Amino acid sequence: xxxxxxxxxxxxxxxVLPAAAPRRGLGAWLAQERVFRLIxxxxxxxxFVLVIIIPFLLTVYISFLKWxxxxxxxxxxxxGFENYERxxxxxxxxxALGRTFYFAGCAVTLELVIGFVLAMLVxxxxxxxxxxxxxILVPMMIVPVVVGYNFTMLYIDSGPLNQLLAPFVEPFGINxxxxxxxxxxxxxxxxxxxxxxxxxxxxxxxxxxGFSALPKQLVNAARVMGxxxxxxxxxxxxxxxxxxIVIAVVIRSMEALKIFDPVVLLTAGGPGTSxxxxxxxxxxxxxxxxxxxxxxxxxxxLLAIFAALIFGGIYLLVRxxxxxxxxxxx
Amino acid sequence: xxxxxxxxxxxxxxxRRNVWRRRLRVAARHAILIGWALIILFxxxxxxxTSFKESHEWVAWPPHWLPHEPTIKNYSQIFTFDTMQKxxxxxxxxxxxxVWGPLGDSLLICTVSALAxxxxxxxxxxxxxxxxxxxxxxxxxxxxxxxxxxxxxAIPLLMYYAIMIPLAAETxxxxxxxxxxxxxxxxxIYIATTLPFVIWMMLTFIEEVPYxxxxxxxxxxAGRMYTLRRVVLPLVASGMVVTFLFVFILNxxxxxxxxxxxxxxxxxxxxxxxxxxxxxxxxxxxxxxAIGTIITIPxxxxxxxxxxxxxxGFSFGTIRK
Numbered sequence: 228x229x230x231x232x233x234x235x236x237x238x239x240x241x242x243v244l245p246a247a248a249p250r251r252g253l254g255a256w257l258a259q260e261r262v263f264r265l266i267x268x269x270x271x272x273x274x275f276v277l278v279i280i281i282p283f284l285l286t287v288y289i290s291f292l293k294w295x296x297x298x299x300x301x302x303x304x305x306x307g308f309e310n311y312e313r314x315x316x317x318x319x320x321x322x323a324l325g326r327t328f329y330f331a332g333c334a335v336t337l338e339l340v341i342g343f344v345l346a347m348l349v350x351x352x353x354x355x356x357x358x359x360x361x362x363i364l365v366p367m368m369i370v371p372v373v374v375g376y377n378f379t380m381l382y383i384d385s386g387p388l389n390q391l392l393a394p395f396v397e398p399f400g401i402n403x404x405x406x407x408x409x410x411x412x413x414x415x416x417x418x419x420x421x422x423x424x425x426x427x428x429x430x431x432x433x434x435x436x437g438f439s440a441l442p443k444q445l446v447n448a449a450r451v452m453g454x455x456x457x458x459x460x461x462x463x464x465x466x467x468x469x470x471x472i473v474i475a476v477v478i479r480s481m482e483a484l485k486i487f488d489p490v491v492l493l494t495a496g497g498p499g500t501s502x503x504x505x506x507x508x509x510x511x512x513x514x515x516x517x518x519x520x521x522x523x524x525x526x527x528x529l530l531a532i533f534a535a536l537i538f539g540g541i542y543l544l545v546r547x548x549x550x551x552x553x554x555x556x557x
Numbered sequence: 558x559x560x561x562x563x564x565x566x567x568x569x570x571x572x573r574r575n576v577w578r579r580r581l582r583v584a585a586r587h588a589i590l591i592g593w594a595l596i597i598l599f600x601x602x603x604x605x606x607t608s609f610k611e612s613h614e615w616v617a618w619p620p621h622w623l624p625h626e627p628t629i630k631n632y633s634q635i636f637t638f639d640t641m642q643k644x645x646x647x648x649x650x651x652x653x654x655x656v657w658g659p660l661g662d663s664l665l666i667c668t669v670s671a672l673a674x675x676x677x678x679x680x681x682x683x684x685x686x687x688x689x690x691x692x693x694x695x696x697x698x699x700x701x702x703x704x705x706x707x708x709x710x711a712i713p714l715l716m717y718y719a720i721m722i723p724l725a726a727e728t729x730x731x732x733x734x735x736x737x738x739x740x741x742x743x744x745x746i747y748i749a750t751t752l753p754f755v756i757w758m759m760l761t762f763i764e765e766v767p768y769x770x771x772x773x774x775x776x777x778x779a780g781r782m783y784t785l786r787r788v789v790l791p792l793v794a795s796g797m798v799v800t801f802l803f804v805f806i807l808n809x810x811x812x813x814x815x816x817x818x819x820x821x822x823x824x825x826x827x828x829x830x831x832x833x834x835x836x837x838x839x840x841x842x843x844x845x846x847a848i849g850t851i852i853t854i855p856x857x858x859x860x861x862x863x864x865x866x867x868x869x870g871f872s873f874g875t876i877r878k
Contacts, residue, residue, distance in 0.1 A: 260688070263781050264684050264687075264688035264690050265684075265690065266680070266684075267677060267680035267681035267683070267684045267690075268681060268684055268690045268691055270677055270680075270681075271677055271678075271681050271752060274677070274745075274748060274749055274752070275702070275749060275752075277745075278714075278745055278746055278748075278749040279702070279710065279749060281717065281721075282710070282713035282714050282716070282717035282721075283710075283713050285713055285716055285717055285721055286712060286713035286716065289716055341593075344589075345589075345590065345593060348586045348589055348590055349590065351586060352583070352586055352587070352590070355587070359590050359594065360864075361861060361864065362594045362597060362598065363590075363593065363594065363597065364860070364861075364864055364867065365597060365598075365601070365857060365860075365861075366597055367860070367867065368806060368856050368857045368859075368860030368861075369601070369810075369853055369856070369857065370809065370810040370812075370826075370827055370852050370853065370856065371810060371812060371827075372810075372812050372827040372830050372831060372852075373604070373827075373830065373849040373852055373853050374600075376604070376830060376845055376846075376849050377600035377601065377603065377604050377849070378600065380600075380603055380604065380607060380842065380846070381600060381603065383616060384616075384618075385616045385617065385618035385619075385620055386620060387599075387603060387620050387622070390619050390620055393619075404618060424596070424597070424600070428597075432867060481704045484706065485706040485707060485708070487707075487708065487812070487813050488812045488813070488827075491812075491816075491831060492830075492831065505706075505708075506706060506707075506708040506813070509708050509712065510708060510711070510813075510817075513712055513715070514817070519712075519716065522712045523712060523713070523716070526708070526709045526712045526713065529706070529708075529709055530705065530709045533704075533705065533706060533709070537701050537704045537705070540704065541697050541700055541701060541704070544700075545697060
């Protein structure tokens with residue numbers, strides 16, 4: 228009854244209560260359910276269209292141009308698929324992409340293992356639990372740029388890392404003032420370890436909430452039936468933690484593939500190109516070399532590659548949260 | 558099996574060996590956790606220590622674990638009001654670096670864009686939750702925006718801000734509107750990139766509010782906005798505060814888009830820190846450490862305040878505690 232009254236035009240007195248004084252004109256039109264529900268939707272969609280969709284279409288257009296920033300935009304002319312051909316045949320692009328997957332693979336694996344172990348330890352501990360959780364979560368809140376800076380301070384030739392290692396390397400006649408970031412492999416691991424330092428806290432948090440949601444009865448039942456701690460872990464706890472593991476893998480992988488800040492701060496892609504992630508590579512192409520149309524085409528190619536990954540990731544997330552929901556309800 | 562043993566199965570009273578093994582296991586757990594805590598705290602400690610070091614101590618060998626001559630010079634260098642740079646020493650390491658401008662830019666951009674995203678996102682989350690706006694898949698479509706790497710958006714945005722909007726505005730209104738290197742431009746993109754977070758976090762909070770409450774208010778004749786303001790908002794207010802702080806932290810830490818879309822007028826704090834990293838400014842570890850410290854401390858304090866809710870933001874509500 229009242230629903231019909233309120234959503235009908237305002238000429239009628241809406242209700243007996245004073246709170247619903249009859250509204251007229253625009254206010255009443257906006258208060259109709261079919262309009263009201265769409266107001267926020269339209270505003271947000273307009274923002275997305277303005278800030279994301281239109282620039283994206285512009286990029287598609289620019290990717291078909293032959294244009295570098297040293298010439299005015301109006302003089303650029305269409306060149307068909309030339310940019311795409313250059314991107315797809317550019318070894319630097321593919322090398323950077325492969326390197327990004329290598330970084331992400333190494334970093335995410337380490338983060339998952341360390342985060343899992345830490346969460347398991349914390350969930351079995353009573354005293355000092357809150358303090359441990361607070362400390363372990365701190366890196367997540369630190370600005371990535373600051374993390375990059377902190378690690379340069381640790382890696383420099385007269386940093387504390389070299390001092391700690393000095394007693395172990397000096398007997399072999401090695402100068403302890405090692406320039407870690409000047410060696411390609413060490414620099415790559417420098418970037419990976421900075422990422423691990425920061426984002427293990429996130430996997431830890433996800434696993435911790437997984438552990439705290441474990442049904443205690445099942446674990447106790449298994450123990451009563453004589454299962455060893457090892458069996459309980461592999462046969463009871465791990466299968467129950469599967470949703471948390473999937474979520475951690477998907478979320479961390481998607482984030483790790485974007486890696487940019489630590490690369491800029493630690494190595495600026497060097498030495499050579501050994502630490503260029505795909506984000507850094509594209510950034511350098513556009514902002515340093517001004518290859519705008521090349522960058523535009525590369526962005527589109529990259530977006531196509533990522534779209535597949537994103538769809539896969541979201542599919543996994545949705546399936547897992549659907550699997551989790553009924554369990555939580557009981 | 559008694560209930561007491563079910564709840565505390567470890568409490569096995571037989572034999573001292575078991576007691577000792579248990580103690581050993583507990584000690585080992587603490588040892589590993591303390592080890593990791595040290596790994597976490599050490600880089601932060603090192604930055605704070607460096608921020609109090611004199612210039613010759615920054616890269617001394619062997620490194621000084623505590624500043625030998627503690628000084629606040631690094632802080633007075635970055636917090637100087639002395640924009641005319643008088644009293645500047647000859648050495649490059651003693652230049653003043655004004656952090657007030659970037660601090661103001663960062664605070665303004667982060668606060669305004671977080672507030673705007675919060676209002677829009679809460680409203681939309683309400684609409685999604687109650688009316689299923691956009692269909693069942695809309696939430697996942699929103700999720701995709703967050704997963705797109707920012708570099709893919711950065712290149713289009715640069716061209717859009719620098720070329721298309723000025724050209725379009727000139728032809729339509731006759732004046733050039735420039736979004737590149739303005740606070741409005743940066744705020745706008747921050748709103749768009751953080752909206753997915755707001756929507757997902759607020760969805761989990763709003764869906765905890767029973768619909769019957771609103772229905773009752775509506776039955777009694779309250780208008781739409783009245784119900785929203787007086788019934789729903791008070792119940793999700795704490796959630797909104799958490800979401801605001803979370804989004805603020807995200808914006809505060811954002812680097813790539815700020816680096817891309819500003820130069821040289823608008824400078825956010827991460828961009829300022831990065832400036833020192835390049836060769837042109839020299840590696841001024843002390844002032845850098847001071848800037849790093851002042852960027853870090855407030856955010857860590859805020860983060861600890863909303864610690865319990867962080868998981869909602871980072872996992873997009875796929876996990877609930």
